[in-house]
Amino acid sequence: MNNAPAQPSKSLFGAGLLAALAASLCCITPLLAVVGGLGGAASSFAWLEPYRLYLVALTVAVLGFAWYRHLRPAPAADCCAVPAKRPIMQSTGFLASVTVLAALQLAFPYYGAKLYPTARSSAPVATATGAAPIWQTRTYRIQGMTCEACAHHVEQAVQQVPGVQFVVVSYDQATAQVCYNSAQAQAAQVESAINSTGYHVQNPTR
Template identity: 65%
Template sequence: MNSTPSSGSKSWFGAGLLAALAASLCCITPLLALVGGLGGAASAFSWLAPFRPYLVALTVAVLGFAWYRQLRPSPTADCCAVPKKKPLLQTTGFLGAVTGLAALLLALPYYDTLLYPSTPPFAQPGISSASARPTAPVWQTRMYRIGGMTCEACEQHVVREVQQVPGIAQVEVSYAQGTAQVSYDASRASSQQVEQAIAKTGYQVLNAH
């Protein structure tokens, strides 16, 4: 009795999808943290970032083999035999859907900025309630080295968290350089508050100057 060409293919479908998911976790978790307020969970999978090229290659190899198994010619069967209907998980359409989802996951770093919530405007220095007179700002700019950022989603997470500190004027974050440059009114905020805001994202402040 001959087995169908796609028997066991669903295992390859799942393996390819899992590999794609693993390759994208370092970018998915910061986005989830932004949308769902997961805080420190953003950096939970940053350790996967160096392995991303290998996971992408694994995804392509596994799904490529799954397509080969799916499309290879079937063994010659009895001309009178009635072809059996394939289960949904073994159909070409389902494999196509899995491949499309895997492609979306792998491409996440190239379009994830479109999924970010809109960035709220910076709070402007106001009037001291005690004196009812404008308080002259004391501007300072500090550079923070941050460990654990892997993509633009990480940048946006840090920016949004630091923006919540009163007196912040500007935040520029680079995941490639692992830095955050923050300008703030020292009469309303402190460097320690900025560091605490960065720490809430789950990334580590290595040093500040």
């Protein structure tokens, strides 16, 4: 008779990974949008941000229960029983791999910004008429950003606007400070670039 303890089921592994992924989708999506050129998709999962702590707790609870089932002492074995060989998906190594993957997903908001392409610096560009650039600095309030990855996505979009010298986006303050040559770019173009990311400009201020 085989008295091997019950092992964590595949449904537990799947639930843990899905909860971890959902907890960080709001920050993973902006990076995928930059890599895949899907601009407006960046904010698709921003609505999950208020539930992030609950999803993190769910991930920890599910994986904790899986480890408990995996490590709890086995009942006394029959002296004549032949120990059953565990399937790969019920091994300690597999459970450890799932746990590490879930941890990487949960921690993504803290390291995701480092995965973005290096921001290019814009040198002053003369206009077609040779006129000196007319620099203007404008601050935009942005709604919908949930982490530093979102801020980097906005920076990448604004830097594509001709005439923009530099842009600094703050996730904490929910603002973007943009310096641009008004002979080449207009405030509406910068606002449009921000809105194209899926985040939205509130009333812009000087």
